[in-house]
Amino acid sequence: MTQDPLLTGLAALAVEPPESLLERIAARWVRVPAPIGELAVAYTDQGVAYVHAGEGFAQAFRERFGRPLLPAARPPAGLLPALRTGRLGGLRLDLRGLSPFQRSVLEAAREIPRGEVRPYAWIAARIGRPRAVRAVGTALGRNPVPLLIPCHRVTRSDGMVGDYVFGSPAKERLLIEEGVDLERVRALAGERVFYLASDTTGVVCFPTCHNARRITAAHRHGFRSLAQARAAGYRPCRTCRPAQDVPA
Known part of the structure; x- marks a missing residue:
């Protein structure tokens, strides 16, 4: 050195x-x-x-x-x-030097639980910048503390994992080890299903939400958009908080 x-x-x-x-x-x-x-x-x-x-x-x-x-x-x-x-406990992070936008993106990524994923559009919606999906991707790509802030849990809406600072194979490995069923996510995306709803609870979720994983086949309904799910009488899950439609 x-x-x-x-x-x-x-x-x-x-x-x-x-x-x-x-x-x-x-x-x-x-x-x-x-x-x-x-x-x-x-x-x-x-x-x-x-x-x-x-x-x-x-x-x-x-x-x-x-x-x-x-x-x-x-x-x-x-x-x-x-x-x-991916849980910090008492560990502190030094994020000085990041812009307010970058910090807000990373703070939103920290909300994603282990074993779940969210699309880039979800981050943009969470920070009040729904049109800034590309900028969200750039900010996640410059995450200085990957793993500690789990940007690997943000994926593309088409079921593919997307880019990652340590490479896409590492991102897939991390998600699988955390319990994400990537094959199921991809299969649903291939059918243009981005949300899953339960007719027993009246709630619609992202497919990897722990609430969605409990829906039995007989009571499960897939939707292409959140607007479709709302029109069918479903309300957004208060846990995974879908608030922005993924690109159709």
């Missing part, structure tokens, strides 16, 4: 710089196991700032954040379970 000139200058001081100064200036980094293999993770005094797979971690971090990196003796508390489950 190339020596950072800032760290070189600090090392030349007559006395050791206080640890608090280093933590404000530099970031720590560590390699950790994760469901898709080993990852490099950088964190600051504010929380985890960057999760990266493959080569070029240090250069990518410096280009994006402009901070020097120091090796850490151990990962921050809570990081390993958070990477496995």
Whole structure:
């Protein structure tokens, strides 16, 4: 790893710089196991700032954040379970530098439960920008802390998983391990079914919603659009909150 000139200058001081100064200036980094293999993770005094797979971690971090990196003796508390489950617990994230739009997109992605997926249009609707579907995809593609913010749970409306910072195969693997039945989602999308309703509850859901998975075949009805489901007398699920029709 190339020596950072800032760290070189600090090392030349007559006395050791206080640890608090280093933590404000530099970031720590560590390699950790994760469901898709080993990852490099950088964190600051504010929380985890960057999760990266493959080569070029240090250069990518410096280009994006402009901070020097120091090796850490151990990962921050809570990081390993958070990477496995997507639940942060008490783990903090450092999302400084993101625009308000980017932050709102990532906060919406955090709402998606394990084992479920939502279309990009759902994120756009959740943040009050229903026409910004492409911009939502761009913001998710620049998620600095994938897995910790589960952008892999946002998929295309045609049943395909879509792009992912670690590659589509890794995205599929993560979703399958979390319990998403991708084959069923694709089959329904192939039939132009994007919503499932129960005639016993009068509720319409996204197909991966845990409520939709409990609907028996005899009481299950598929719809191409939320408008169709509403016209048939169904109300949107209060759990998965479908609020925006996927492209027909």
